[in-house]
Amino acid sequence: MLLTRRTFLSTASAALAAPLTPRRAWAVNTLTLGDLRIDTLSDGNLMLPGSFIFDDLPENELQPIIEKYGLSAEQLTPPCNVTLLRDGTNTVLFDAGAGPDFQSTAGKLSEAMDAIGLSVDDVTHVIFTHAHPDHLWGLLDEFDEPVFANAEHMIGQMEFDYWTDPDTVSTIGEARTTFAVGAARRLGAIADSMRFLADGEGPLPGIAARLTPGHTPGHLAYEIAGPTPVMVLGDCIGNHHVAFERPDWHTGSDQDMARAAETRVALFDRLVSENFVITGFHLPGGGIGRAEKAETGYRFVEDL
Template structure:
């Protein structure tokens, strides 16, 4: 059985005075038997609209985005880090952006403080992919892994791509810093990280699923249960055009055609099989379901 609840938690620093600004964390919680899944806010990104929307049929795209009350010149997607606790393991899926990417992101440690979690509590870190907002929170101020007791896991294909010295020259100028930053951080765990194949069981009841296109070796993670849960990372990157027109190519994807094919097939499967989903950049903490619509699909926050 899958249950959901929502909490709004103010950080202690924000709550010291009634006049202070309050940061509210959308803490969406799922329970699957003895397993609890929370999403923690790492803040949000600030992106030029064409980073995601560029190249799409503009008139139809603008109508879709307007329906969701969003502008098309600038997007500010949330960043939802998934935390799973089963009584034995305390697992993070991705680690957020850390302090070196965008000032609006890198807030995961504030979320930890708000729920009384410490970096020492984390037993495993499972990466979906190595983009900055998912990986760059890996290291502390001494360039050591921030979660000292954790085992780190990432897809074999993803690791190979970002640690290949040729990637920085071939990825394009706009993403060259992504490659440099990923290589530096992955080098810190290279000797100990477990590299996953498609369909491999990362932990009991957690299966890696290759979902390529956004990056070459992007993984989603399927968590077993009466109602399975798919931690999607960025293979479905927003709640508007990605759902309504999954076949459209997006500027945020490295292999645009492959990503569109992955997205289209995955949405069909998720809608058919009734999985719960957790999307890194989806609203309301990112937890919901995929529903079929008149054209394409829609994201529902109802579980």
């Protein structure tokens, strides 16, 4: 049986937030599968221009999607959900959040960890889906030391090689230059102790890395085995609206838009046919749910 639980936060600072900033109504969303517990921990949210996703999409088909999901075409505020797995032996974070240096509305992971009484010293493994700032920049503290000092850190070999390549900063494009500089600095700081993963490799028993490229060159999702399989998506399915309704569309949030679309189309087919539970970094309500086939495209179903 699947059980979900939310831990709610109510703070003065949230009440005084700007009108376009969503109130942080929850800190933790929980899924229990036998002896396995999976939490999604809120790292806050991002503030993005609508053009980051919507530019160059067909307006006559896009506008009904914007209206259906109550979106703003000018500004998007996607949540950031860090997945935590505990099996009685290991305490595993998938991604480390944004930390304090990316956006002021993100980097709130420590608050969510406090809500469940979890210390950074309790974390045994940090496994990265990819090296974008909202997933990676929480890796180091203000002294460039690992925040999760007791943990083993893992990332895809392809992803690491891309972000630490000196040519990346000059080829990634002006809009993402700071992404490249920030990733290279943080990954370089722990390169000697990092474990590198390949497609299909198991970072831990019962977990398999799945290459899901396009959003970044070496993006990995993680399949967690069990009677009810779970897929930690990262950003290979990056939102609950356009990505679900039209997974074949090329959107500007992906570095290789064509390959990302191919990845989404194939992945949705598998997620639905094999009845996966999914945890999505930017999906609503804590990000735990399922993908269901809709009349056109797919829909995200929360609250299992």
